Amino acid sequence: MNWRVGIFNLADCSCPCCSMKAFVYYGIAIFQEIAFFDVTRTGEILSRLSEDTQIIKNVATTNVSEAMKNLATALTGLSFMFATSWKLTCISCVNYLTKFKLQLQ
Numbered sequence: 001m002n003w004r005v006g007i008f009n010l011a012d013c014s015c016p017c018c019s020m021k022a023f024v025y026y027g028i029a030i031f032q033e034i035a036f037f038d039v040t041r042t043g044e045i046l047s048r049l050s051e052d053t054q055i056i057k058n059v060a061t062t063n064v065s066e067a068m069k070n071l072a073t074a075l076t077g078l079s080f081m082f083a084t085s086w087k088l089t090c091i092s093c094v095n096y097l098t099k100f101k102l103q104l105q
Contacts, residue, residue, distance in 0.1 A: 081089040 078089065078093075081092065
């Protein structure tokens, strides 16, 4: 386990997932027809809810930590570029933004 994932685990990302699990359970499962529960076992429903919320928690934690890593890498690279040659950094940024704008059109 790397340090970024550890930081987000300390922040306890499970609270939104637990509230989402409660929302899904009380919002959807309560209003099902009785025949639905005759066909589908309760343990199967609870297992599916637990697995889905765990998957969402893992994806959210990983995506946020990767975004923070990429932002830190970009800012570090830009700062080194700026320290080396601020004129060349400005030209590179303008060139990149121009190409990015042309791709959006």
